Amino acid sequence: MASTVQNASPVQDESATAGSTPAGNSSGKRPGYGQLLRTPGAWTFVLPGFLARQPFAMLTIGIVLLVQHTTGSFGTAGAVSAATGISMALFAPQSGKLADRFGQRAVLLPGVAVHTASVAALITLALLHAPLWALLAVAVPTGASTPQVGPMVRARWAARLSDSPLMSTAAAFESVTDEFTFVVGPVLATALCTSVHPAAGLVAEAVLTLAGGLLFASQHRSQPTAHRTKQTGEKRVSALSVPGVRVLIAVFLGIGSVFGGMQVSLTAFTESIGQPGINGVLYGIFAAGNMTAGIVCGAIAWKTGPRRRLLVAYGLLALATTPLWALTAVPLLGATGLVVGLCIAPALITGYTLVESLVPASARTEAFTWLTGAVALGQAAAATTAGQLADRFGPSAGFLVPLAGTALAFLVLASLRGRLIPPGKGRVAARGVGHRTPVTVD
Structure with missing residues (x-):
């Protein structure tokens, strides 16, 4: 009898799982940000992580403003x-792999030191009017050593x-935090460069990286367990070997095309x-739309599973970018940009949420x-690409880049969405006494 009861288990699918509520939450509401931030030990890494990730959004704009000032060329500044x-x-990704294997602290400490030294070298060379090849040579370690605090907080x-x-609420919270960073960081860097000194933005970036990175690294109790050696029966895997991660990389490349294309094309x-x-x-x-959608997504008790949500959100994102190239009125462009921003956050949040179920803990960072x-x-x-199109065919041509990028990524997602099913999960339907048959579902 016990065996019969076990084999006749009810159908389990993604929608049912997504709609489940935590114990003690009889109202069926999604656990909110207040409950998330009451997670034991959360504040020990949330606040230092917030400080340490601010420089991430200050780096590129700080480089552009300094190098353009010293060389007089936007082309040179853009290249660096x-x-x-x-x-x-x-x-x-190599930084993330090392953090998974040796621990975040072991990667952060040398990383912030190298980054601070590289930024200092870049500032010095720019002020000394060094040739482009010298600026490019030091730009490589500057970018390579940028601390990946956001992914570490997510891990x-x-x-x-x-x-x-x-977990989905945490993904939404992190998306909102990232957007806030990309609103505040460039404004702070620009203000410092224009009102204090052309190098002040990068100086602040280096100081915040050093101070924030060391403070975040000191919170070693909250960092994930390092998987330095294999556990019994566990096979070490790279995150890139997971098919679903490769699909998500294509999806996030498309999202990046929206950010880059919008920045240049709006300018x-x-x-x-x-x-x-x-x-x-x-x-x-545009950024406000992204932040607003992120806040709302974290408060909704979703009844559909993340795979289907990602497909719908990404389709809407590709559709929202379609009219950008044809708009010539500022109010219409602003309204459409708002809609594009509203569509980005659900796709970002859902993509990050899927990582938790697709990737083993040893490779999540x-x-x-x-x-x-x-x-x-x-x-x-x-x-x-958007800059080249704008130079050759007019300013509106650059808006074709977000459209093309999201459309191509949506085709990849639609054709390979089956790879986003977590290992060992899916629908299990009872087919009589004594046996079950797995059925793939969305």
């Missing part, structure tokens, strides 16, 4: 900034909230109409850094 971004994207949440309904558009001052307003509206690196790489490639 792009070299930093590409280096960051390529080396970030700490995943370690504490494994299989908890709060080109506002300059072409003789109103460069409203560029910050338009991009602020690496997985998060692959996704963060994909956004940075997509952003750098999109900024370059």
Whole structure:
């Protein structure tokens, strides 16, 4: 009888799992940010992590402002900034892999030291009017050593909230925190560079990296367990070997194309109409949409599973970018930018949420850094492409880059969404007494 009861278990699918509520929450509401931040030990890494990630958004704009001031060339400034971004994207996963294996503290301490020294060297060379090759040479270690604090914070949440309904709330909280960083960081760097000294933005970036990185590294009790050696019966895997992670990398490259394409195209558009001052307003509206959607996503008790949510959110994102290239009125462009921003956060949050179920704990920091690196790489490639299109075909042509990037990524996601099913999960339907048949579901 016991065996019969076990084999006749009810159907389990993604929707049912997604709609479940935590114990003690009879109202069916999604656990909110207040409950998330009451997680024991959360504040010990949330606050230092917030401080330590601010420099991430200050680096590229600080480089552009300093190098353009010393060389008089936006092309040179863009090349040095792009070299930093590409280096960051390529080396970030290796940093995550080392953090998974040896612990976050072991990676952060030498990382912040190298980064601070590299930024100091870059500032010195720029002020001495060094040639482009010298600036590019030091830009590589500057980007490669950028501390990946955001992925490390996400890995700490995943370690504490494994299989908890709060994990999606944590992903939403981190998305909002990232967006806030990318709103505050560039403004702070720009203000320092224009009102204090052209190098002040990078000086502040280096100081915050050193202070914030050391403070975050000191919170060693909350860091995930290092998987230095294999556990009994456990096979060490790279996050990149997980098929679902490769699909998510393509998805996040498309999201990066939106960030890079919007930044350059909005700048080109506002300059072409003789109103460069409203560029910050338009991009602020876009970022505000992203932040707002992130806050809302963290408060919703989703009844559909993350795979389906990602497909729907990404389809809406690709659709929202479609009319950008044809808009010539500032109010319409601002409204459309707001809609694009509203569509980004659900895709980002859901993608990060899926990592927790797709990737073993021994490779999660690496997985998060692959996704963060994909956004940075997509952003750098999109900024370059959008700039070239704007120069050759007019300012609105750059808006084709977000459309193309999200459309291609959506096709990849739609065709390979089956790879986003967590290992050993899916639908298990009872087919009579004594046996069950697995059935794949969305």
